[in-house]
Amino acid sequence: MAQILSPLPGTFYVKPSPDEAPYKAAGDAVAVGDTIGLIEVMKTFIEVKAEVAGTFSAYVAEDGSPVTAGQELAEVAV
Amino acid sequence: MTLKIKNPGLATSIQDLGRKGYFHLGIPLGGAMDRYALRAANMLVGNDEGAACLEAVFMGPEIEFTQTATVAVTGAQLPIKVDGEYQEPWSSFVVKAGQTLSFEFLQAGARLYIAVSGGITTPEALGSRSTYPIGSLGGVDGRAVQAGDELPTGGSEGPGAGRTVPDSLRRKPGTPARLRVLPGLYWHRLTDEAGAGFFEDEWKVAPEADRMGYRFKGGRPLEFVDREQPFGAGADPSNIVDGCYSYGSIQVPGGTEPIVLHRDAVSGGGYFTLGAVISADMDLIGQLQPHTAVKFEKVDMAQALEARKERKGMLARIREELG
Numbered sequence: 001m002a003q004i005l006s007p008l009p010g011t012f013y014v015k016p017s018p019d020e021a022p023y024k025a026a027g028d029a030v031a032v033g034d035t036i037g038l039i040e041v042m043k044t045f046i047e048v049k050a051e052v053a054g055t056f057s058a059y060v061a062e063d064g065s066p067v068t069a070g071q072e073l074a075e076v077a078v
Numbered sequence: 079m080t081l082k083i084k085n086p087g088l089a090t091s092i093q094d095l096g097r098k099g100y101f102h103l104g105i106p107l108g109g110a111m112d113r114y115a116l117r118a119a120n121m122l123v124g125n126d127e128g129a130a131c132l133e134a135v136f137m138g139p140e141i142e143f144t145q146t147a148t149v150a151v152t153g154a155q156l157p158i159k160v161d162g163e164y165q166e167p168w169s170s171f172v173v174k175a176g177q178t179l180s181f182e183f184l185q186a187g188a189r190l191y192i193a194v195s196g197g198i199t200t201p202e203a204l205g206s207r208s209t210y211p212i213g214s215l216g217g218v219d220g221r222a223v224q225a226g227d228e229l230p231t232g233g234s235e236g237p238g239a240g241r242t243v244p245d246s247l248r249r250k251p252g253t254p255a256r257l258r259v260l261p262g263l264y265w266h267r268l269t270d271e272a273g274a275g276f277f278e279d280e281w282k283v284a285p286e287a288d289r290m291g292y293r294f295k296g297g298r299p300l301e302f303v304d305r306e307q308p309f310g311a312g313a314d315p316s317n318i319v320d321g322c323y324s325y326g327s328i329q330v331p332g333g334t335e336p337i338v339l340h341r342d343a344v345s346g347g348g349y350f351t352l353g354a355v356i357s358a359d360m361d362l363i364g365q366l367q368p369h370t371a372v373k374f375e376k377v378d379m380a381q382a383l384e385a386r387k388e389r390k391g392m393l394a395r396i397r398e399e400l401g
Binding site: 005009010043044 | 088089135136137183184285287288367369
């Protein structure tokens with residue numbers, strides 16, 4: 001199991017916009033460079049990208065929750 | 079000598095102590111959000127205290143050196159590496175020609191200052207190298223640094239490794255962060271309860287806080303004293319006839335979320351300001367991450383001046399330490 005960590009502090013979102021589906025669901029394939037979520041900080045949304053390939057297992061951080069740098073956001077089975 | 083930016087991090091910009099003398103014309107002060115940390119970084123590498131450095135926020139950049147230089151990183155806490163080897167914060171170290179400076183995840187604080195011996199020597203704009211992206215002033219073509227940029231430096235080798243700022247002089251915010259506030263000209267606009275509530279409540283840094291202003295959430299909304307709308311003022315009770323904003327002044331649009339105006343803020347507008355964060359504590363704001371708990375503490379002018387003296391004293395002690 002690989003962890004995807006937040007590169008910076010801010011607010012974490014699992015969806016590209018409120019009306020859309022989450023970037024990944026359990027069982028989805030994950031490729032290196034795939035966006036798995038967004039961090040909002042300083043009026044900017046920064047894409048969080050997977051650095052490993054595998055199968056998405058789950059989001060660990062909640063949608064809309066405050067996160068710190070290095071905090072686990074999601075898990076990927078590799 | 080140049081610094082090759084391999085990865086810029088997030089909104090990493092060239093900053094010095096700021097752009098003096100243009101605020102009355104609407105050109106922001108600019109300069110490092112944590113000027114204490116910038117001065118310390120410059121002292122460590124033997125630069126003038128106001129030499130231009132890199133200010134990186136929440137994430138470190140990755141930089142390749144084309145020539146050997148003395149480097150120091152102050153401010154936010156995060157592991158510092160040169161070709162994978164860990165280096166001490168608030169201390170000088172050597173980066174040799176061809177080596178790469180990089181960083182791991184942020185651990186505490188918000189902004190790091192990277193000083194390089196000789197300083198960054200991009201052209202000055204209105205007397206400063208500070209980057210003001212909205213006005214396209216300073217820095218590299220008036221913008222934040224990007225991958226592929228090659229930043230010129232003064233090129234000196236500097237004093238080398240082994241200079242360090244003692245722990246007691248590495249200034250950082252506490253938990254909760256305490257920001258001292260001097261009530262201002264428009265304080266009378268608030269009811270007594272609202273004025274007291276502002277200082278009683280715990281606030282949290284909003285994620286949109288940036289170099290222009292630090293916004294806070296979570297305290298009770300402020301109630302205003304009834305008034306007749308003055309000619310030229312907006313209809314909202316938080317509006318005034320346009321006035322000047324000082325560095326550190328706290329506006330509260332609609333009475334809901336206080337915003338402390340920082341280095342890249344506008345110099346005037348139509349919101350009342352309940353007071354100002356004292357100059358001694360403005361550096362601390364630059365080190366606040368989103369969602370950090372903050373308490374505002376009321377002080378008078380004598381206490382504000384005493385705090386200013388204390389901060390100056392700490393800088394003087396660093397100067398003595400480093401000779």
